[in-house]
Structures are given as C-alpha cells and as structure tokens.
Amino acid sequence: MSKEIKIALVEDDENLRFLVAERLQSEGYKVLEANNGDDAEKIILNEQPDIVLLDWMLPGKQGSDVCTAIREKGFDKLVIMMTAKAQDVDKIEAYNFGVSDYITKPFNMDVLVAMIDNKIKFQLNSDKAEAYRFANMEHHPNTHLLLKDGKKVELTILENRILLYFLKNRNKVINREELMMEVWGYNADVNTRTLDMHIVRLRKKIEDNPDSPQYLQTVRGIGYKFVYE
Incomplete structure (x- = not known):
C-alpha cells in the first residue's frame, strides 16, 4: 500500500484485540489500540485514523457514545461497529450516532480483512468522504x-447498506441473492421476505410515491433495479 493506513481498534476483550491487531499488522496496517471509550475518543481525535473498528459494548462509555462524540467533533471517516448479536443490528438506529457499517461477532478474520481492504480501496479512489447525489x-x-x-432522513445500518449498493450499481438489475449477500454477508440466515421489507421501508424514505416507485424499481422474478441517470 502506498500510504500507511491507520486503523483504531477499540475492544475491551484483550484476547480478541490481540488477535485482530496482530492480523491487521500482518496485512500492513498500522493499528492503534484502546480498551475503553474515553481512551478511544482521545486516540481517534488526535490520530485521525482511516478506519475505526469499534466494539459496541465497552466499559464506561459505550461504542455508540464514542461514535456520537467523534462525529460531533467532525470525524467523518469510516466507523465499523463490532456487535455481538446479529439481531440487534437492525434495531440499532445507526443514524443517531453515525456508524458506517457493522460486523457481527464472532467473525472470521478473513472476512474482516476483506471488508477493510474493500473499504480502503474504495476510499483511496475517492479522496474525500464519498457522497452520492440523485x-x-x-x-x-x-x-x-x-x-x-x-432535510435529514433517518436510515438504519441495513438501509444505508442497501441504498449504497444500489447507488454504486445504478441502472443495473440486481438479483435478490446478490443483494442479500452484500447486505447481510456470508453466513446470514435471512430470507427474501426480510429483504423485501427493508426495500419497502427504504422506498418510504426516498420515493415521492412509494407505491409506484420511480427509483427503486422491482424487476419481477429477479430482484430490483435502481433507476437514475
């Protein structure tokens, strides 16, 4: 990698922190470590890392509080929340504190590294924090x-992921399986009904008339297509 990429790893479980830090360092990343929210906040604001890996449950200050605090102080890089329970993620109203994405514990190290590599590549291609207009x-x-x-519209973490995937793949027909894989990941036990429910909720937020959507269109028998020139 041409420039040194800094990752702040905030995790109070010492063994897990050691394993993740070791793996990320072996991949060439510079890792800054913290085991509680207060230290994390100081490190993140002083060092301005490219990515923050933030545990949801922390002693003292919770992960969500850390995220809110750094966002309020202008930190606009990626924050990936590490959560223990997959089912809570959808209830986490991420917009309240600005989480970019999440990964569920226990996670496979290869999956974590792939996720980070992918996001870093994306970020290096767009120097400033990415924004999509339509x-x-x-x-x-x-x-x-x-x-x-x-006006600010409130998105959940999963709605944020779905919308981002559509915006990166405008005017392409995307089948449901591909979308589920992208949004929920490899081992997700999720059915198409769940996906369709999220699409309905997202339409209510972006469409003027959700019942006859202009952007997020259904392609019968296949999936969806985000139509916008």
Whole structure:
C-alpha cells in the first residue's frame, strides 16, 4: 500500500484485540489500540485514523457514545461497529450516532480483512468522504446521512447498506441473492421476505410515491433495479 493506513481498534476483550491487531499488522496496517471509550475518543481525535473498528459494548462509555462524540467533533471517516448479536443490528438506529457499517461477532478474520481492504480501496479512489447525489437527495454513507430537499432522513445500518449498493450499481438489475449477500454477508440466515421489507421501508424514505416507485424499481422474478441517470 502506498500510504500507511491507520486503523483504531477499540475492544475491551484483550484476547480478541490481540488477535485482530496482530492480523491487521500482518496485512500492513498500522493499528492503534484502546480498551475503553474515553481512551478511544482521545486516540481517534488526535490520530485521525482511516478506519475505526469499534466494539459496541465497552466499559464506561459505550461504542455508540464514542461514535456520537467523534462525529460531533467532525470525524467523518469510516466507523465499523463490532456487535455481538446479529439481531440487534437492525434495531440499532445507526443514524443517531453515525456508524458506517457493522460486523457481527464472532467473525472470521478473513472476512474482516476483506471488508477493510474493500473499504480502503474504495476510499483511496475517492479522496474525500464519498457522497452520492440523485434527484433532490444526497447520500453520505460514511456518516450515515441522507438529505432529502436538505432535510435529514433517518436510515438504519441495513438501509444505508442497501441504498449504497444500489447507488454504486445504478441502472443495473440486481438479483435478490446478490443483494442479500452484500447486505447481510456470508453466513446470514435471512430470507427474501426480510429483504423485501427493508426495500419497502427504504422506498418510504426516498420515493415521492412509494407505491409506484420511480427509483427503486422491482424487476419481477429477479430482484430490483435502481433507476437514475
């Protein structure tokens, strides 16, 4: 890698922190470590890492509080939340504190590394924090913000992921399996009904008339297509 990429790893489980740090260092990343929220906040604001890997459950200050605090102080890089229970993720209203993405514990190290590599590649290709504009809307996936006519629209982590995938693949037909794999990951036990429910909720937020969607269109028998020139 041409420039040194810094990752802040915030995890109070010492064994897990050691394993993750060791693996990331072997991949050529510079790792900054913290085991509680207060230290994490100081390190992140002083060092401005490219990615923050943040445990959801921390002693003292929770992961969500750390994320809120650094976002309020202008940190706009990626924050990946490490959560223990997959089912809670959808309830986490990520927009309240600006999580970019999440990974569920226990995770496979290869999956974590692939996820980080992928995000870093993406970030290096777009120097500033990425934003997507379409119609009267603007999506800032890193900080989890959707603006519609300049007003903030609240997205969950999964809605944020779905919308981002569609925006990266405009005007392409995307089948449901591909979308589920992308949004929930490899081992997800998720069915198409769950996906369709998220699509319905997302349509309510972006479409003027959700019942006859202009952007997020259904392709019968296959999946969906995000239509926007």
